[in-house]
Amino acid sequence: MVIALFGPRVGLALALVLSAALLSASVPSATAAGRLGDPVFPALGNTGYRALDHDLSFEYRPGSRTVDATAVITTLLSRTLAHLELDSLGLDVHAVRVDGRPARFATHGEKLTVTPARPLRRGATARLTVEYTADPRAALPHTGWVPTPDGFAVAGQPASAHTVFPCNDHPSDKARFTVAVTAPDALLGVANGELTQTERLGDGRTTRHYVSREPMATELVQVSVGDYTVRERTGPRGLPLRDVVPTARLAELTPALDLTADQLHWAEQHLGPFPFESYGILPANTDDPAAFGFTGLETQTLTLYKPGFLRQAEPAIGSHMMHELVHSWFGDSVSPATWADLWLNEGHADYYGLLYRYERGWPDAWGHTTLVDRMRMLYGLGDQWRHDAGPVASPTADNLFDSQRYTGGALVLFALREKVGAATFDRIERTFLREHRYGNATTRDYVRTASEVSGQDLRGFLDDWLYGRRTPPMPGHPDWTVAPVGAVPAAGERAAGPGAQEASGTI
Numbered sequence: 019m020v021i022a023l024f025g026p027r028v029g030l031a032l033a034l035v036l037s038a039a040l041l042s043a044s045v046p047s048a049t050a051a052g053r054l055g056d057p058v059f060p061a062l063g064n065t066g067y068r069a070l071d072h073d074l075s076f077e078y079r080p081g082s083r084t085v086d087a088t089a090v091i092t093t094l095l096s097r098t099l100a101h102l103e104l105d106s107l108g109l110d111v112h113a114v115r116v117d118g119r120p121a122r123f124a125t126h127g128e129k130l131t132v133t134p135a136r137p138l139r140r141g142a143t144a145r146l147t148v149e150y151t152a153d154p155r156a157a158l159p160h161t162g163w164v165p166t167p168d169g170f171a172v173a174g175q176p177a178s179a180h181t182v183f184p185c186n187d188h189p190s191d192k193a194r195f196t197v198a199v200t201a202p203d204a205l206l207g208v209a210n211g212e213l214t215q216t217e218r219l220g221d222g223r224t225t226r227h228y229v230s231r232e233p234m235a236t237e238l239v240q241v242s243v244g245d246y247t248v249r250e251r252t253g254p255r256g257l258p259l260r261d262v263v264p265t266a267r268l269a270e271l272t273p274a275l276d277l278t279a280d281q282l283h284w285a286e287q288h289l290g291p292f293p294f295e296s297y298g299i300l301p302a303n304t305d306d307p308a309a310f311g312f313t314g315l316e317t318q319t320l321t322l323y324k325p326g327f328l329r330q331a332e333p334a335i336g337s338h339m340m341h342e343l344v345h346s347w348f349g350d351s352v353s354p355a356t357w358a359d360l361w362l363n364e365g366h367a368d369y370y371g372l373l374y375r376y377e378r379g380w381p382d383a384w385g386h387t388t389l390v391d392r393m394r395m396l397y398g399l400g401d402q403w404r405h406d407a408g409p410v411a412s413p414t415a416d417n418l419f420d421s422q423r424y425t426g427g428a429l430v431l432f433a434l435r436e437k438v439g440a441a442t443f444d445r446i447e448r449t450f451l452r453e454h455r456y457g458n459a460t461t462r463d464y465v466r467t468a469s470e471v472s473g474q475d476l477r478g479f480l481d482d483w484l485y486g487r488r489t490p491p492m493p494g495h496p497d498w499t500v501a502p503v504g505a506v507p508a509a510g511e512r513a514a515g516p517g518a519q520e521a522s523g524t525i
């Protein structure tokens with residue numbers, strides 16, 4: 019994701035903290051399956067089970083602009099539970115069944131508690147069916163819905179997928195997804211993955227069925243309905259490319275969409291084969307700046323964008339498009355184990371986005387034309403950023419999407435590359451991606467891979483960079499200096515650059 023500063027996500031984070039506090043006060047612990055203990059969003063997710071499969075059905079009602087939906091979630095019980103909890107907010111739940119039998123249910127805070135007739139046994143699978151209605155335009159403390167004049171799109175990251183469908187809403191619980199979207203024939207329903215069936219219902223509605231071949235985190239689900247044109251073509255190595263474009267915006271957005279194939283080629287040279295069955299871009303059909311608080315979001319195989327951003331010329335957008343594309347490897351294929359590991363997503367996405375910028379000869383917002391010059395500037399801000407937003411790998415809910423996780427993370431990767439050399443750094447990256455493909459990774463996992471591949475114990479070195487309160491020396495650059503705290507504006511890099519409005523450093 020690249021997020022606008024001071025956008026609604028800041029409020030979202032605070033709301034989650036508040037709701038976590040309210041929840042812990044209101045839920046008797048005896049009935050709760052327990053929380054996963056995410057260091058950033060402690061109320062998110064549930065224990066006692068894992069999701070194996072999500073079979074989601076959405077029907078858009080254009081008259082009311084609401085969505086009728088059914089979520090069928092197959093779970094594997096890791097302990098015997100009398101009650102099972104799902105994350106859920108703003109969903110008007112009509113009925114719940116467990117293995118086909120009606121179950122009692124209750125909502126409290128951001129949880130849906132399901133009580134089956136008999137306890138669910140450890141080691142068994144249980145199929146939960148939840149029928150509900152949702153309003154994409156509902157005012158909620160936070161939301162994953164992006165309402166548009168002709169339908170909706172979804173932006174669940176980091177902690178709002180459960181406003182779209184009930185789920186164990188944590189990136190560590192990746193699962194299979196199939197999605198069916200029913201819409202009036204004049205509109206088009208889309209989702210992540212591959213279209214497997216188009217079903218004309220004969221009454222003015224069409225249902226389209228999609229399968230995601232690889233596991234997916236709940237925050238990366240995309241479902242959208244709108245007046246869309248689908249652009250299909252072939253990318254590097256025959257990879258299917260699929261853009262889903264608001265029909266009225268197709269002509270003006272085509273130049274940007276045509277950049278994808280070359281970007282994919284470049285990314286594959288650095289990171290290896292693209293990990294999914296297809297790639298494409300979904301420009302949301304809204305120019306409302308309040309519709310969602312970021313420029314792009316890496317929903318798996320189908321990146322959501324603000325259309326206005328993509329209307330610009332390539333030097334203004336290419337680096338950011340690379341950032342979102344790189345998330346297919348760092349974020350989607352290898353997902354963070356907790357939200358404290360977000361720098362693994364954003365640091366890598368910014369690192370390669372910047373590398374692409376300078377390689378293509380596009381000066382950044384500060385006029386730098388090389389990665390070294392940009393990193394030297396960032397290095398000087400290091401202590402201030404650690405003071406303002408904490409160390410790179412120690413975010414809180416209210417500074418999660420700060421630049422420290424983005425270019426701050428890229429600076430850590432640059433330091434590692436300077437320490438071990440470019441060839442070893444590349445081997446670390448590819449090994450890490452291979453070892454954790456389609457799964458999750460922690461910051462510790464990255465440090466372990468870096469040590470193993472380089473043949474050096476890098477724990478002390480990387481711990482200082484990731485968790486230290488002071489900026490460590492930069493290998494190979496003994497002349498680089500760090501400004502004392504208070505000597506640079508509190509907003510750091512953002513305040514220094516002309517028109518710099520994004521947490522990402524790809525500008």
Ligand SMILES: [Zn+2]
Nearest residue numbers: 019020364367
């Ligand atoms: Zn990002």
